[in-house]
Amino acid sequence: MSENENGTTLLVVDDEQSIADAIATMLRAPGRTVIVAYDVDAAELAVERFPVTHVIADIQFSKSLGFEGIRLLDRIRALRPGARVVTLTGYPSSMLRKAASARGVVAFVEKPCDVDQLRHALGLPCNEEDDAGTLITIPAIDDLISRVTPYFQPIVSAATHETFGFEALARIEGGWALGSPEALFAYAQRHGRIVELNRACVAAALRAAAELPPDTRVFVNVDAPALCARGFAGLFDRAPIDLSRVVIEISESFAITDDECACDVVATLRGRGMAIAFDDIGDAYSHFPLIAGIQPEFLKISRRIGSDFERDPKTGRLLAGVVALAHAIGSSVVLEGIETAATAAAAHELGIELVQGYWYGRPSQAKEWRIDDAVPSREVATRDTARHTPPSLARIAS
Numbered sequence: 001m002s003e004n005e006n007g008t009t010l011l012v013v014d015d016e017q018s019i020a021d022a023i024a025t026m027l028r029a030p031g032r033t034v035i036v037a038y039d040v041d042a043a044e045l046a047v048e049r050f051p052v053t054h055v056i057a058d059i060q061f062s063k064s065l066g067f068e069g070i071r072l073l074d075r076i077r078a079l080r081p082g083a084r085v086v087t088l089t090g091y092p093s094s095m096l097r098k099a100a101s102a103r104g105v106v107a108f109v110e111k112p113c114d115v116d117q118l119r120h121a122l123g124l125p126c127n128e129e130d131d132a133g134t135l136i137t138i139p140a141i142d143d144l145i146s147r148v149t150p151y152f153q154p155i156v157s158a159a160t161h162e163t164f165g166f167e168a169l170a171r172i173e174g175g176w177a178l179g180s181p182e183a184l185f186a187y188a189q190r191h192g193r194i195v196e197l198n199r200a201c202v203a204a205a206l207r208a209a210a211e212l213p214p215d216t217r218v219f220v221n222v223d224a225p226a227l228c229a230r231g232f233a234g235l236f237d238r239a240p241i242d243l244s245r246v247v248i249e250i251s252e253s254f255a256i257t258d259d260e261c262a263c264d265v266v267a268t269l270r271g272r273g274m275a276i277a278f279d280d281i282g283d284a285y286s287h288f289p290l291i292a293g294i295q296p297e298f299l300k301i302s303r304r305i306g307s308d309f310e311r312d313p314k315t316g317r318l319l320a321g322v323v324a325l326a327h328a329i330g331s332s333v334v335l336e337g338i339e340t341a342a343t344a345a346a347a348h349e350l351g352i353e354l355v356q357g358y359w360y361g362r363p364s365q366a367k368e369w370r371i372d373d374a375v376p377s378r379e380v381a382t383r384d385t386a387r388h389t390p391p392s393l394a395r396i397a398s
Contacts, residue, residue: 013057041190073103151363165217168205198226211366303337310346
C-alpha cells in the first residue's frame with residue numbers, strides 16, 4: 001500500500017476492541033493510515049503487509065500467559081526496525097518494561113490515557129486534526145469465517161475450449177485488509193481455526209454451486225487437516241447439487257500425516273459419487289506415494305509451473321514428466337496459470353486435457369457464469385471471442 005510522501009502508517013493493537021477502535025479514531029489524521037488489529041496474529045500479518053511506521057500495542061493479551069505482545073515486538077523489530085513502538089498496558093511491571101525496552105520500545109503508556117499522551121509518546125503533533133485519513137480494520141477470525149464467499153474460475157478443455165467445470169475459490173465478502181486468500185488461511189492457521197475455515201468454504205461453495213450450469217463439475221478445495229477431521233464427509237449430506245458433479249481438491253499446502261485416514265475418507269467420498277483431485281502439484285508438500293495409491297481422477301499442476309512454461313525448456317521437461325505420471329495412473333491433468341494464447345497452445349500440444357487461468361476467465365461469483373441465451377452473463381457478453389469461444393456446457397470427460 002502506498003503512502004503520501006510525508007504520511008505515516010500507524011498500527012493499533014489491543015484485544016479490547018472498544019479501546020483499539022477508540023484509539024484509532026483519536027489518532028486519525030490527514031495523510032495517515034491507521035490499521036486496527038485485535039490480536040497478535042492479525043497484527044503480525046499487518047506488519048508483513050503494510051509499511052508500518054508507528055505502533056501502539058497492548059503488551060498483555062488475554063490468551064495463554066498473556067505475553068503474546070512480546071512476540072509481536074520481536075516481529076516488528078525484525079520486519080520494521082525503523083518503526084516507533086509504544087506499548088499500552090493496564091498492568092505495568094518492571095519485568096515487562098525491561099523485556100519491551102530490550103525490543104526497541106520507546107515509550108510506555110498506562111491505561112487509562114488521553115489522546116495527547118498517545119500523540120506525545122508516538123512523536124506525533126499534538127494539535128493535528130483528527131477523524132480524517134484512512135482507517136483499516138482487520139476483523140476477528142470469527143467474523144472472517146462468517147463472511148467467506150466463493151468465487152468460481154472456469155476449467156476448460158485445452159482441445160475444444162469448452163467449459164468442463166469451475167474451481168471454487170475463497171474470498172471475503174466486501175474484501176478485507178490483508179487482501180489475499182493466502183493471508184486468510186495463514187490467519188486461520190495461526191488461530192488453530194483452519195478446519196473451521198475449510199468447512200465454511202466447502203459449505204458456501206456447495207450452496208453457490210447450485211447457480212452454476214448444471215452439467216459442469218465443481219472443484220472444491222480442502223486442506224489435509226480438514227479432510228481428516230471428524231465429520232468431513234457429513235458436510236455433503238445436504239448438498240444442493242448432485243454429488244457426482246463434485247471434485248474434492250486435496251491441497252498441497254499441508255502435509256498429510258495420516259495416509260490411512262486420507263485413504264478412508266477418499267473411499268467414502270468416492271462411494272458417494274465424488275471425484276478426487278490433488279491440487280497445486282509442484283508447491284510445498286509432494287504427496288506422490290499417496291497419489292499413486294489413491295489414483296486421483298485429476299492432478300492439478302501449480303500455476304507457478306504452468307505460467308509461461310513454454311519459455312523455459314527445463315520447466316517444460318518437468319511438466320512433461322508430471323503429465324506422464326498422471327497418465328500412467330489414469331489421471332487427467334489440469335494445468336493452472338494459463339494467461340496467454342501461447343501457453344494455452346503449448347499445454348494442448350503437451351497432451352494436457354484441462355486448463356485454467358486468466359486467459360479463460362477471472363474468478364467471479366456463480367451468478368456471473370450462468371448461461372442464458374436471452375440474457376448472456378457478464379463474462380460471456382464481454383469475452384473476446386477471437387481469443388476464446390463462449391463456454392458451452394459439454395463435458396470432455398466423465
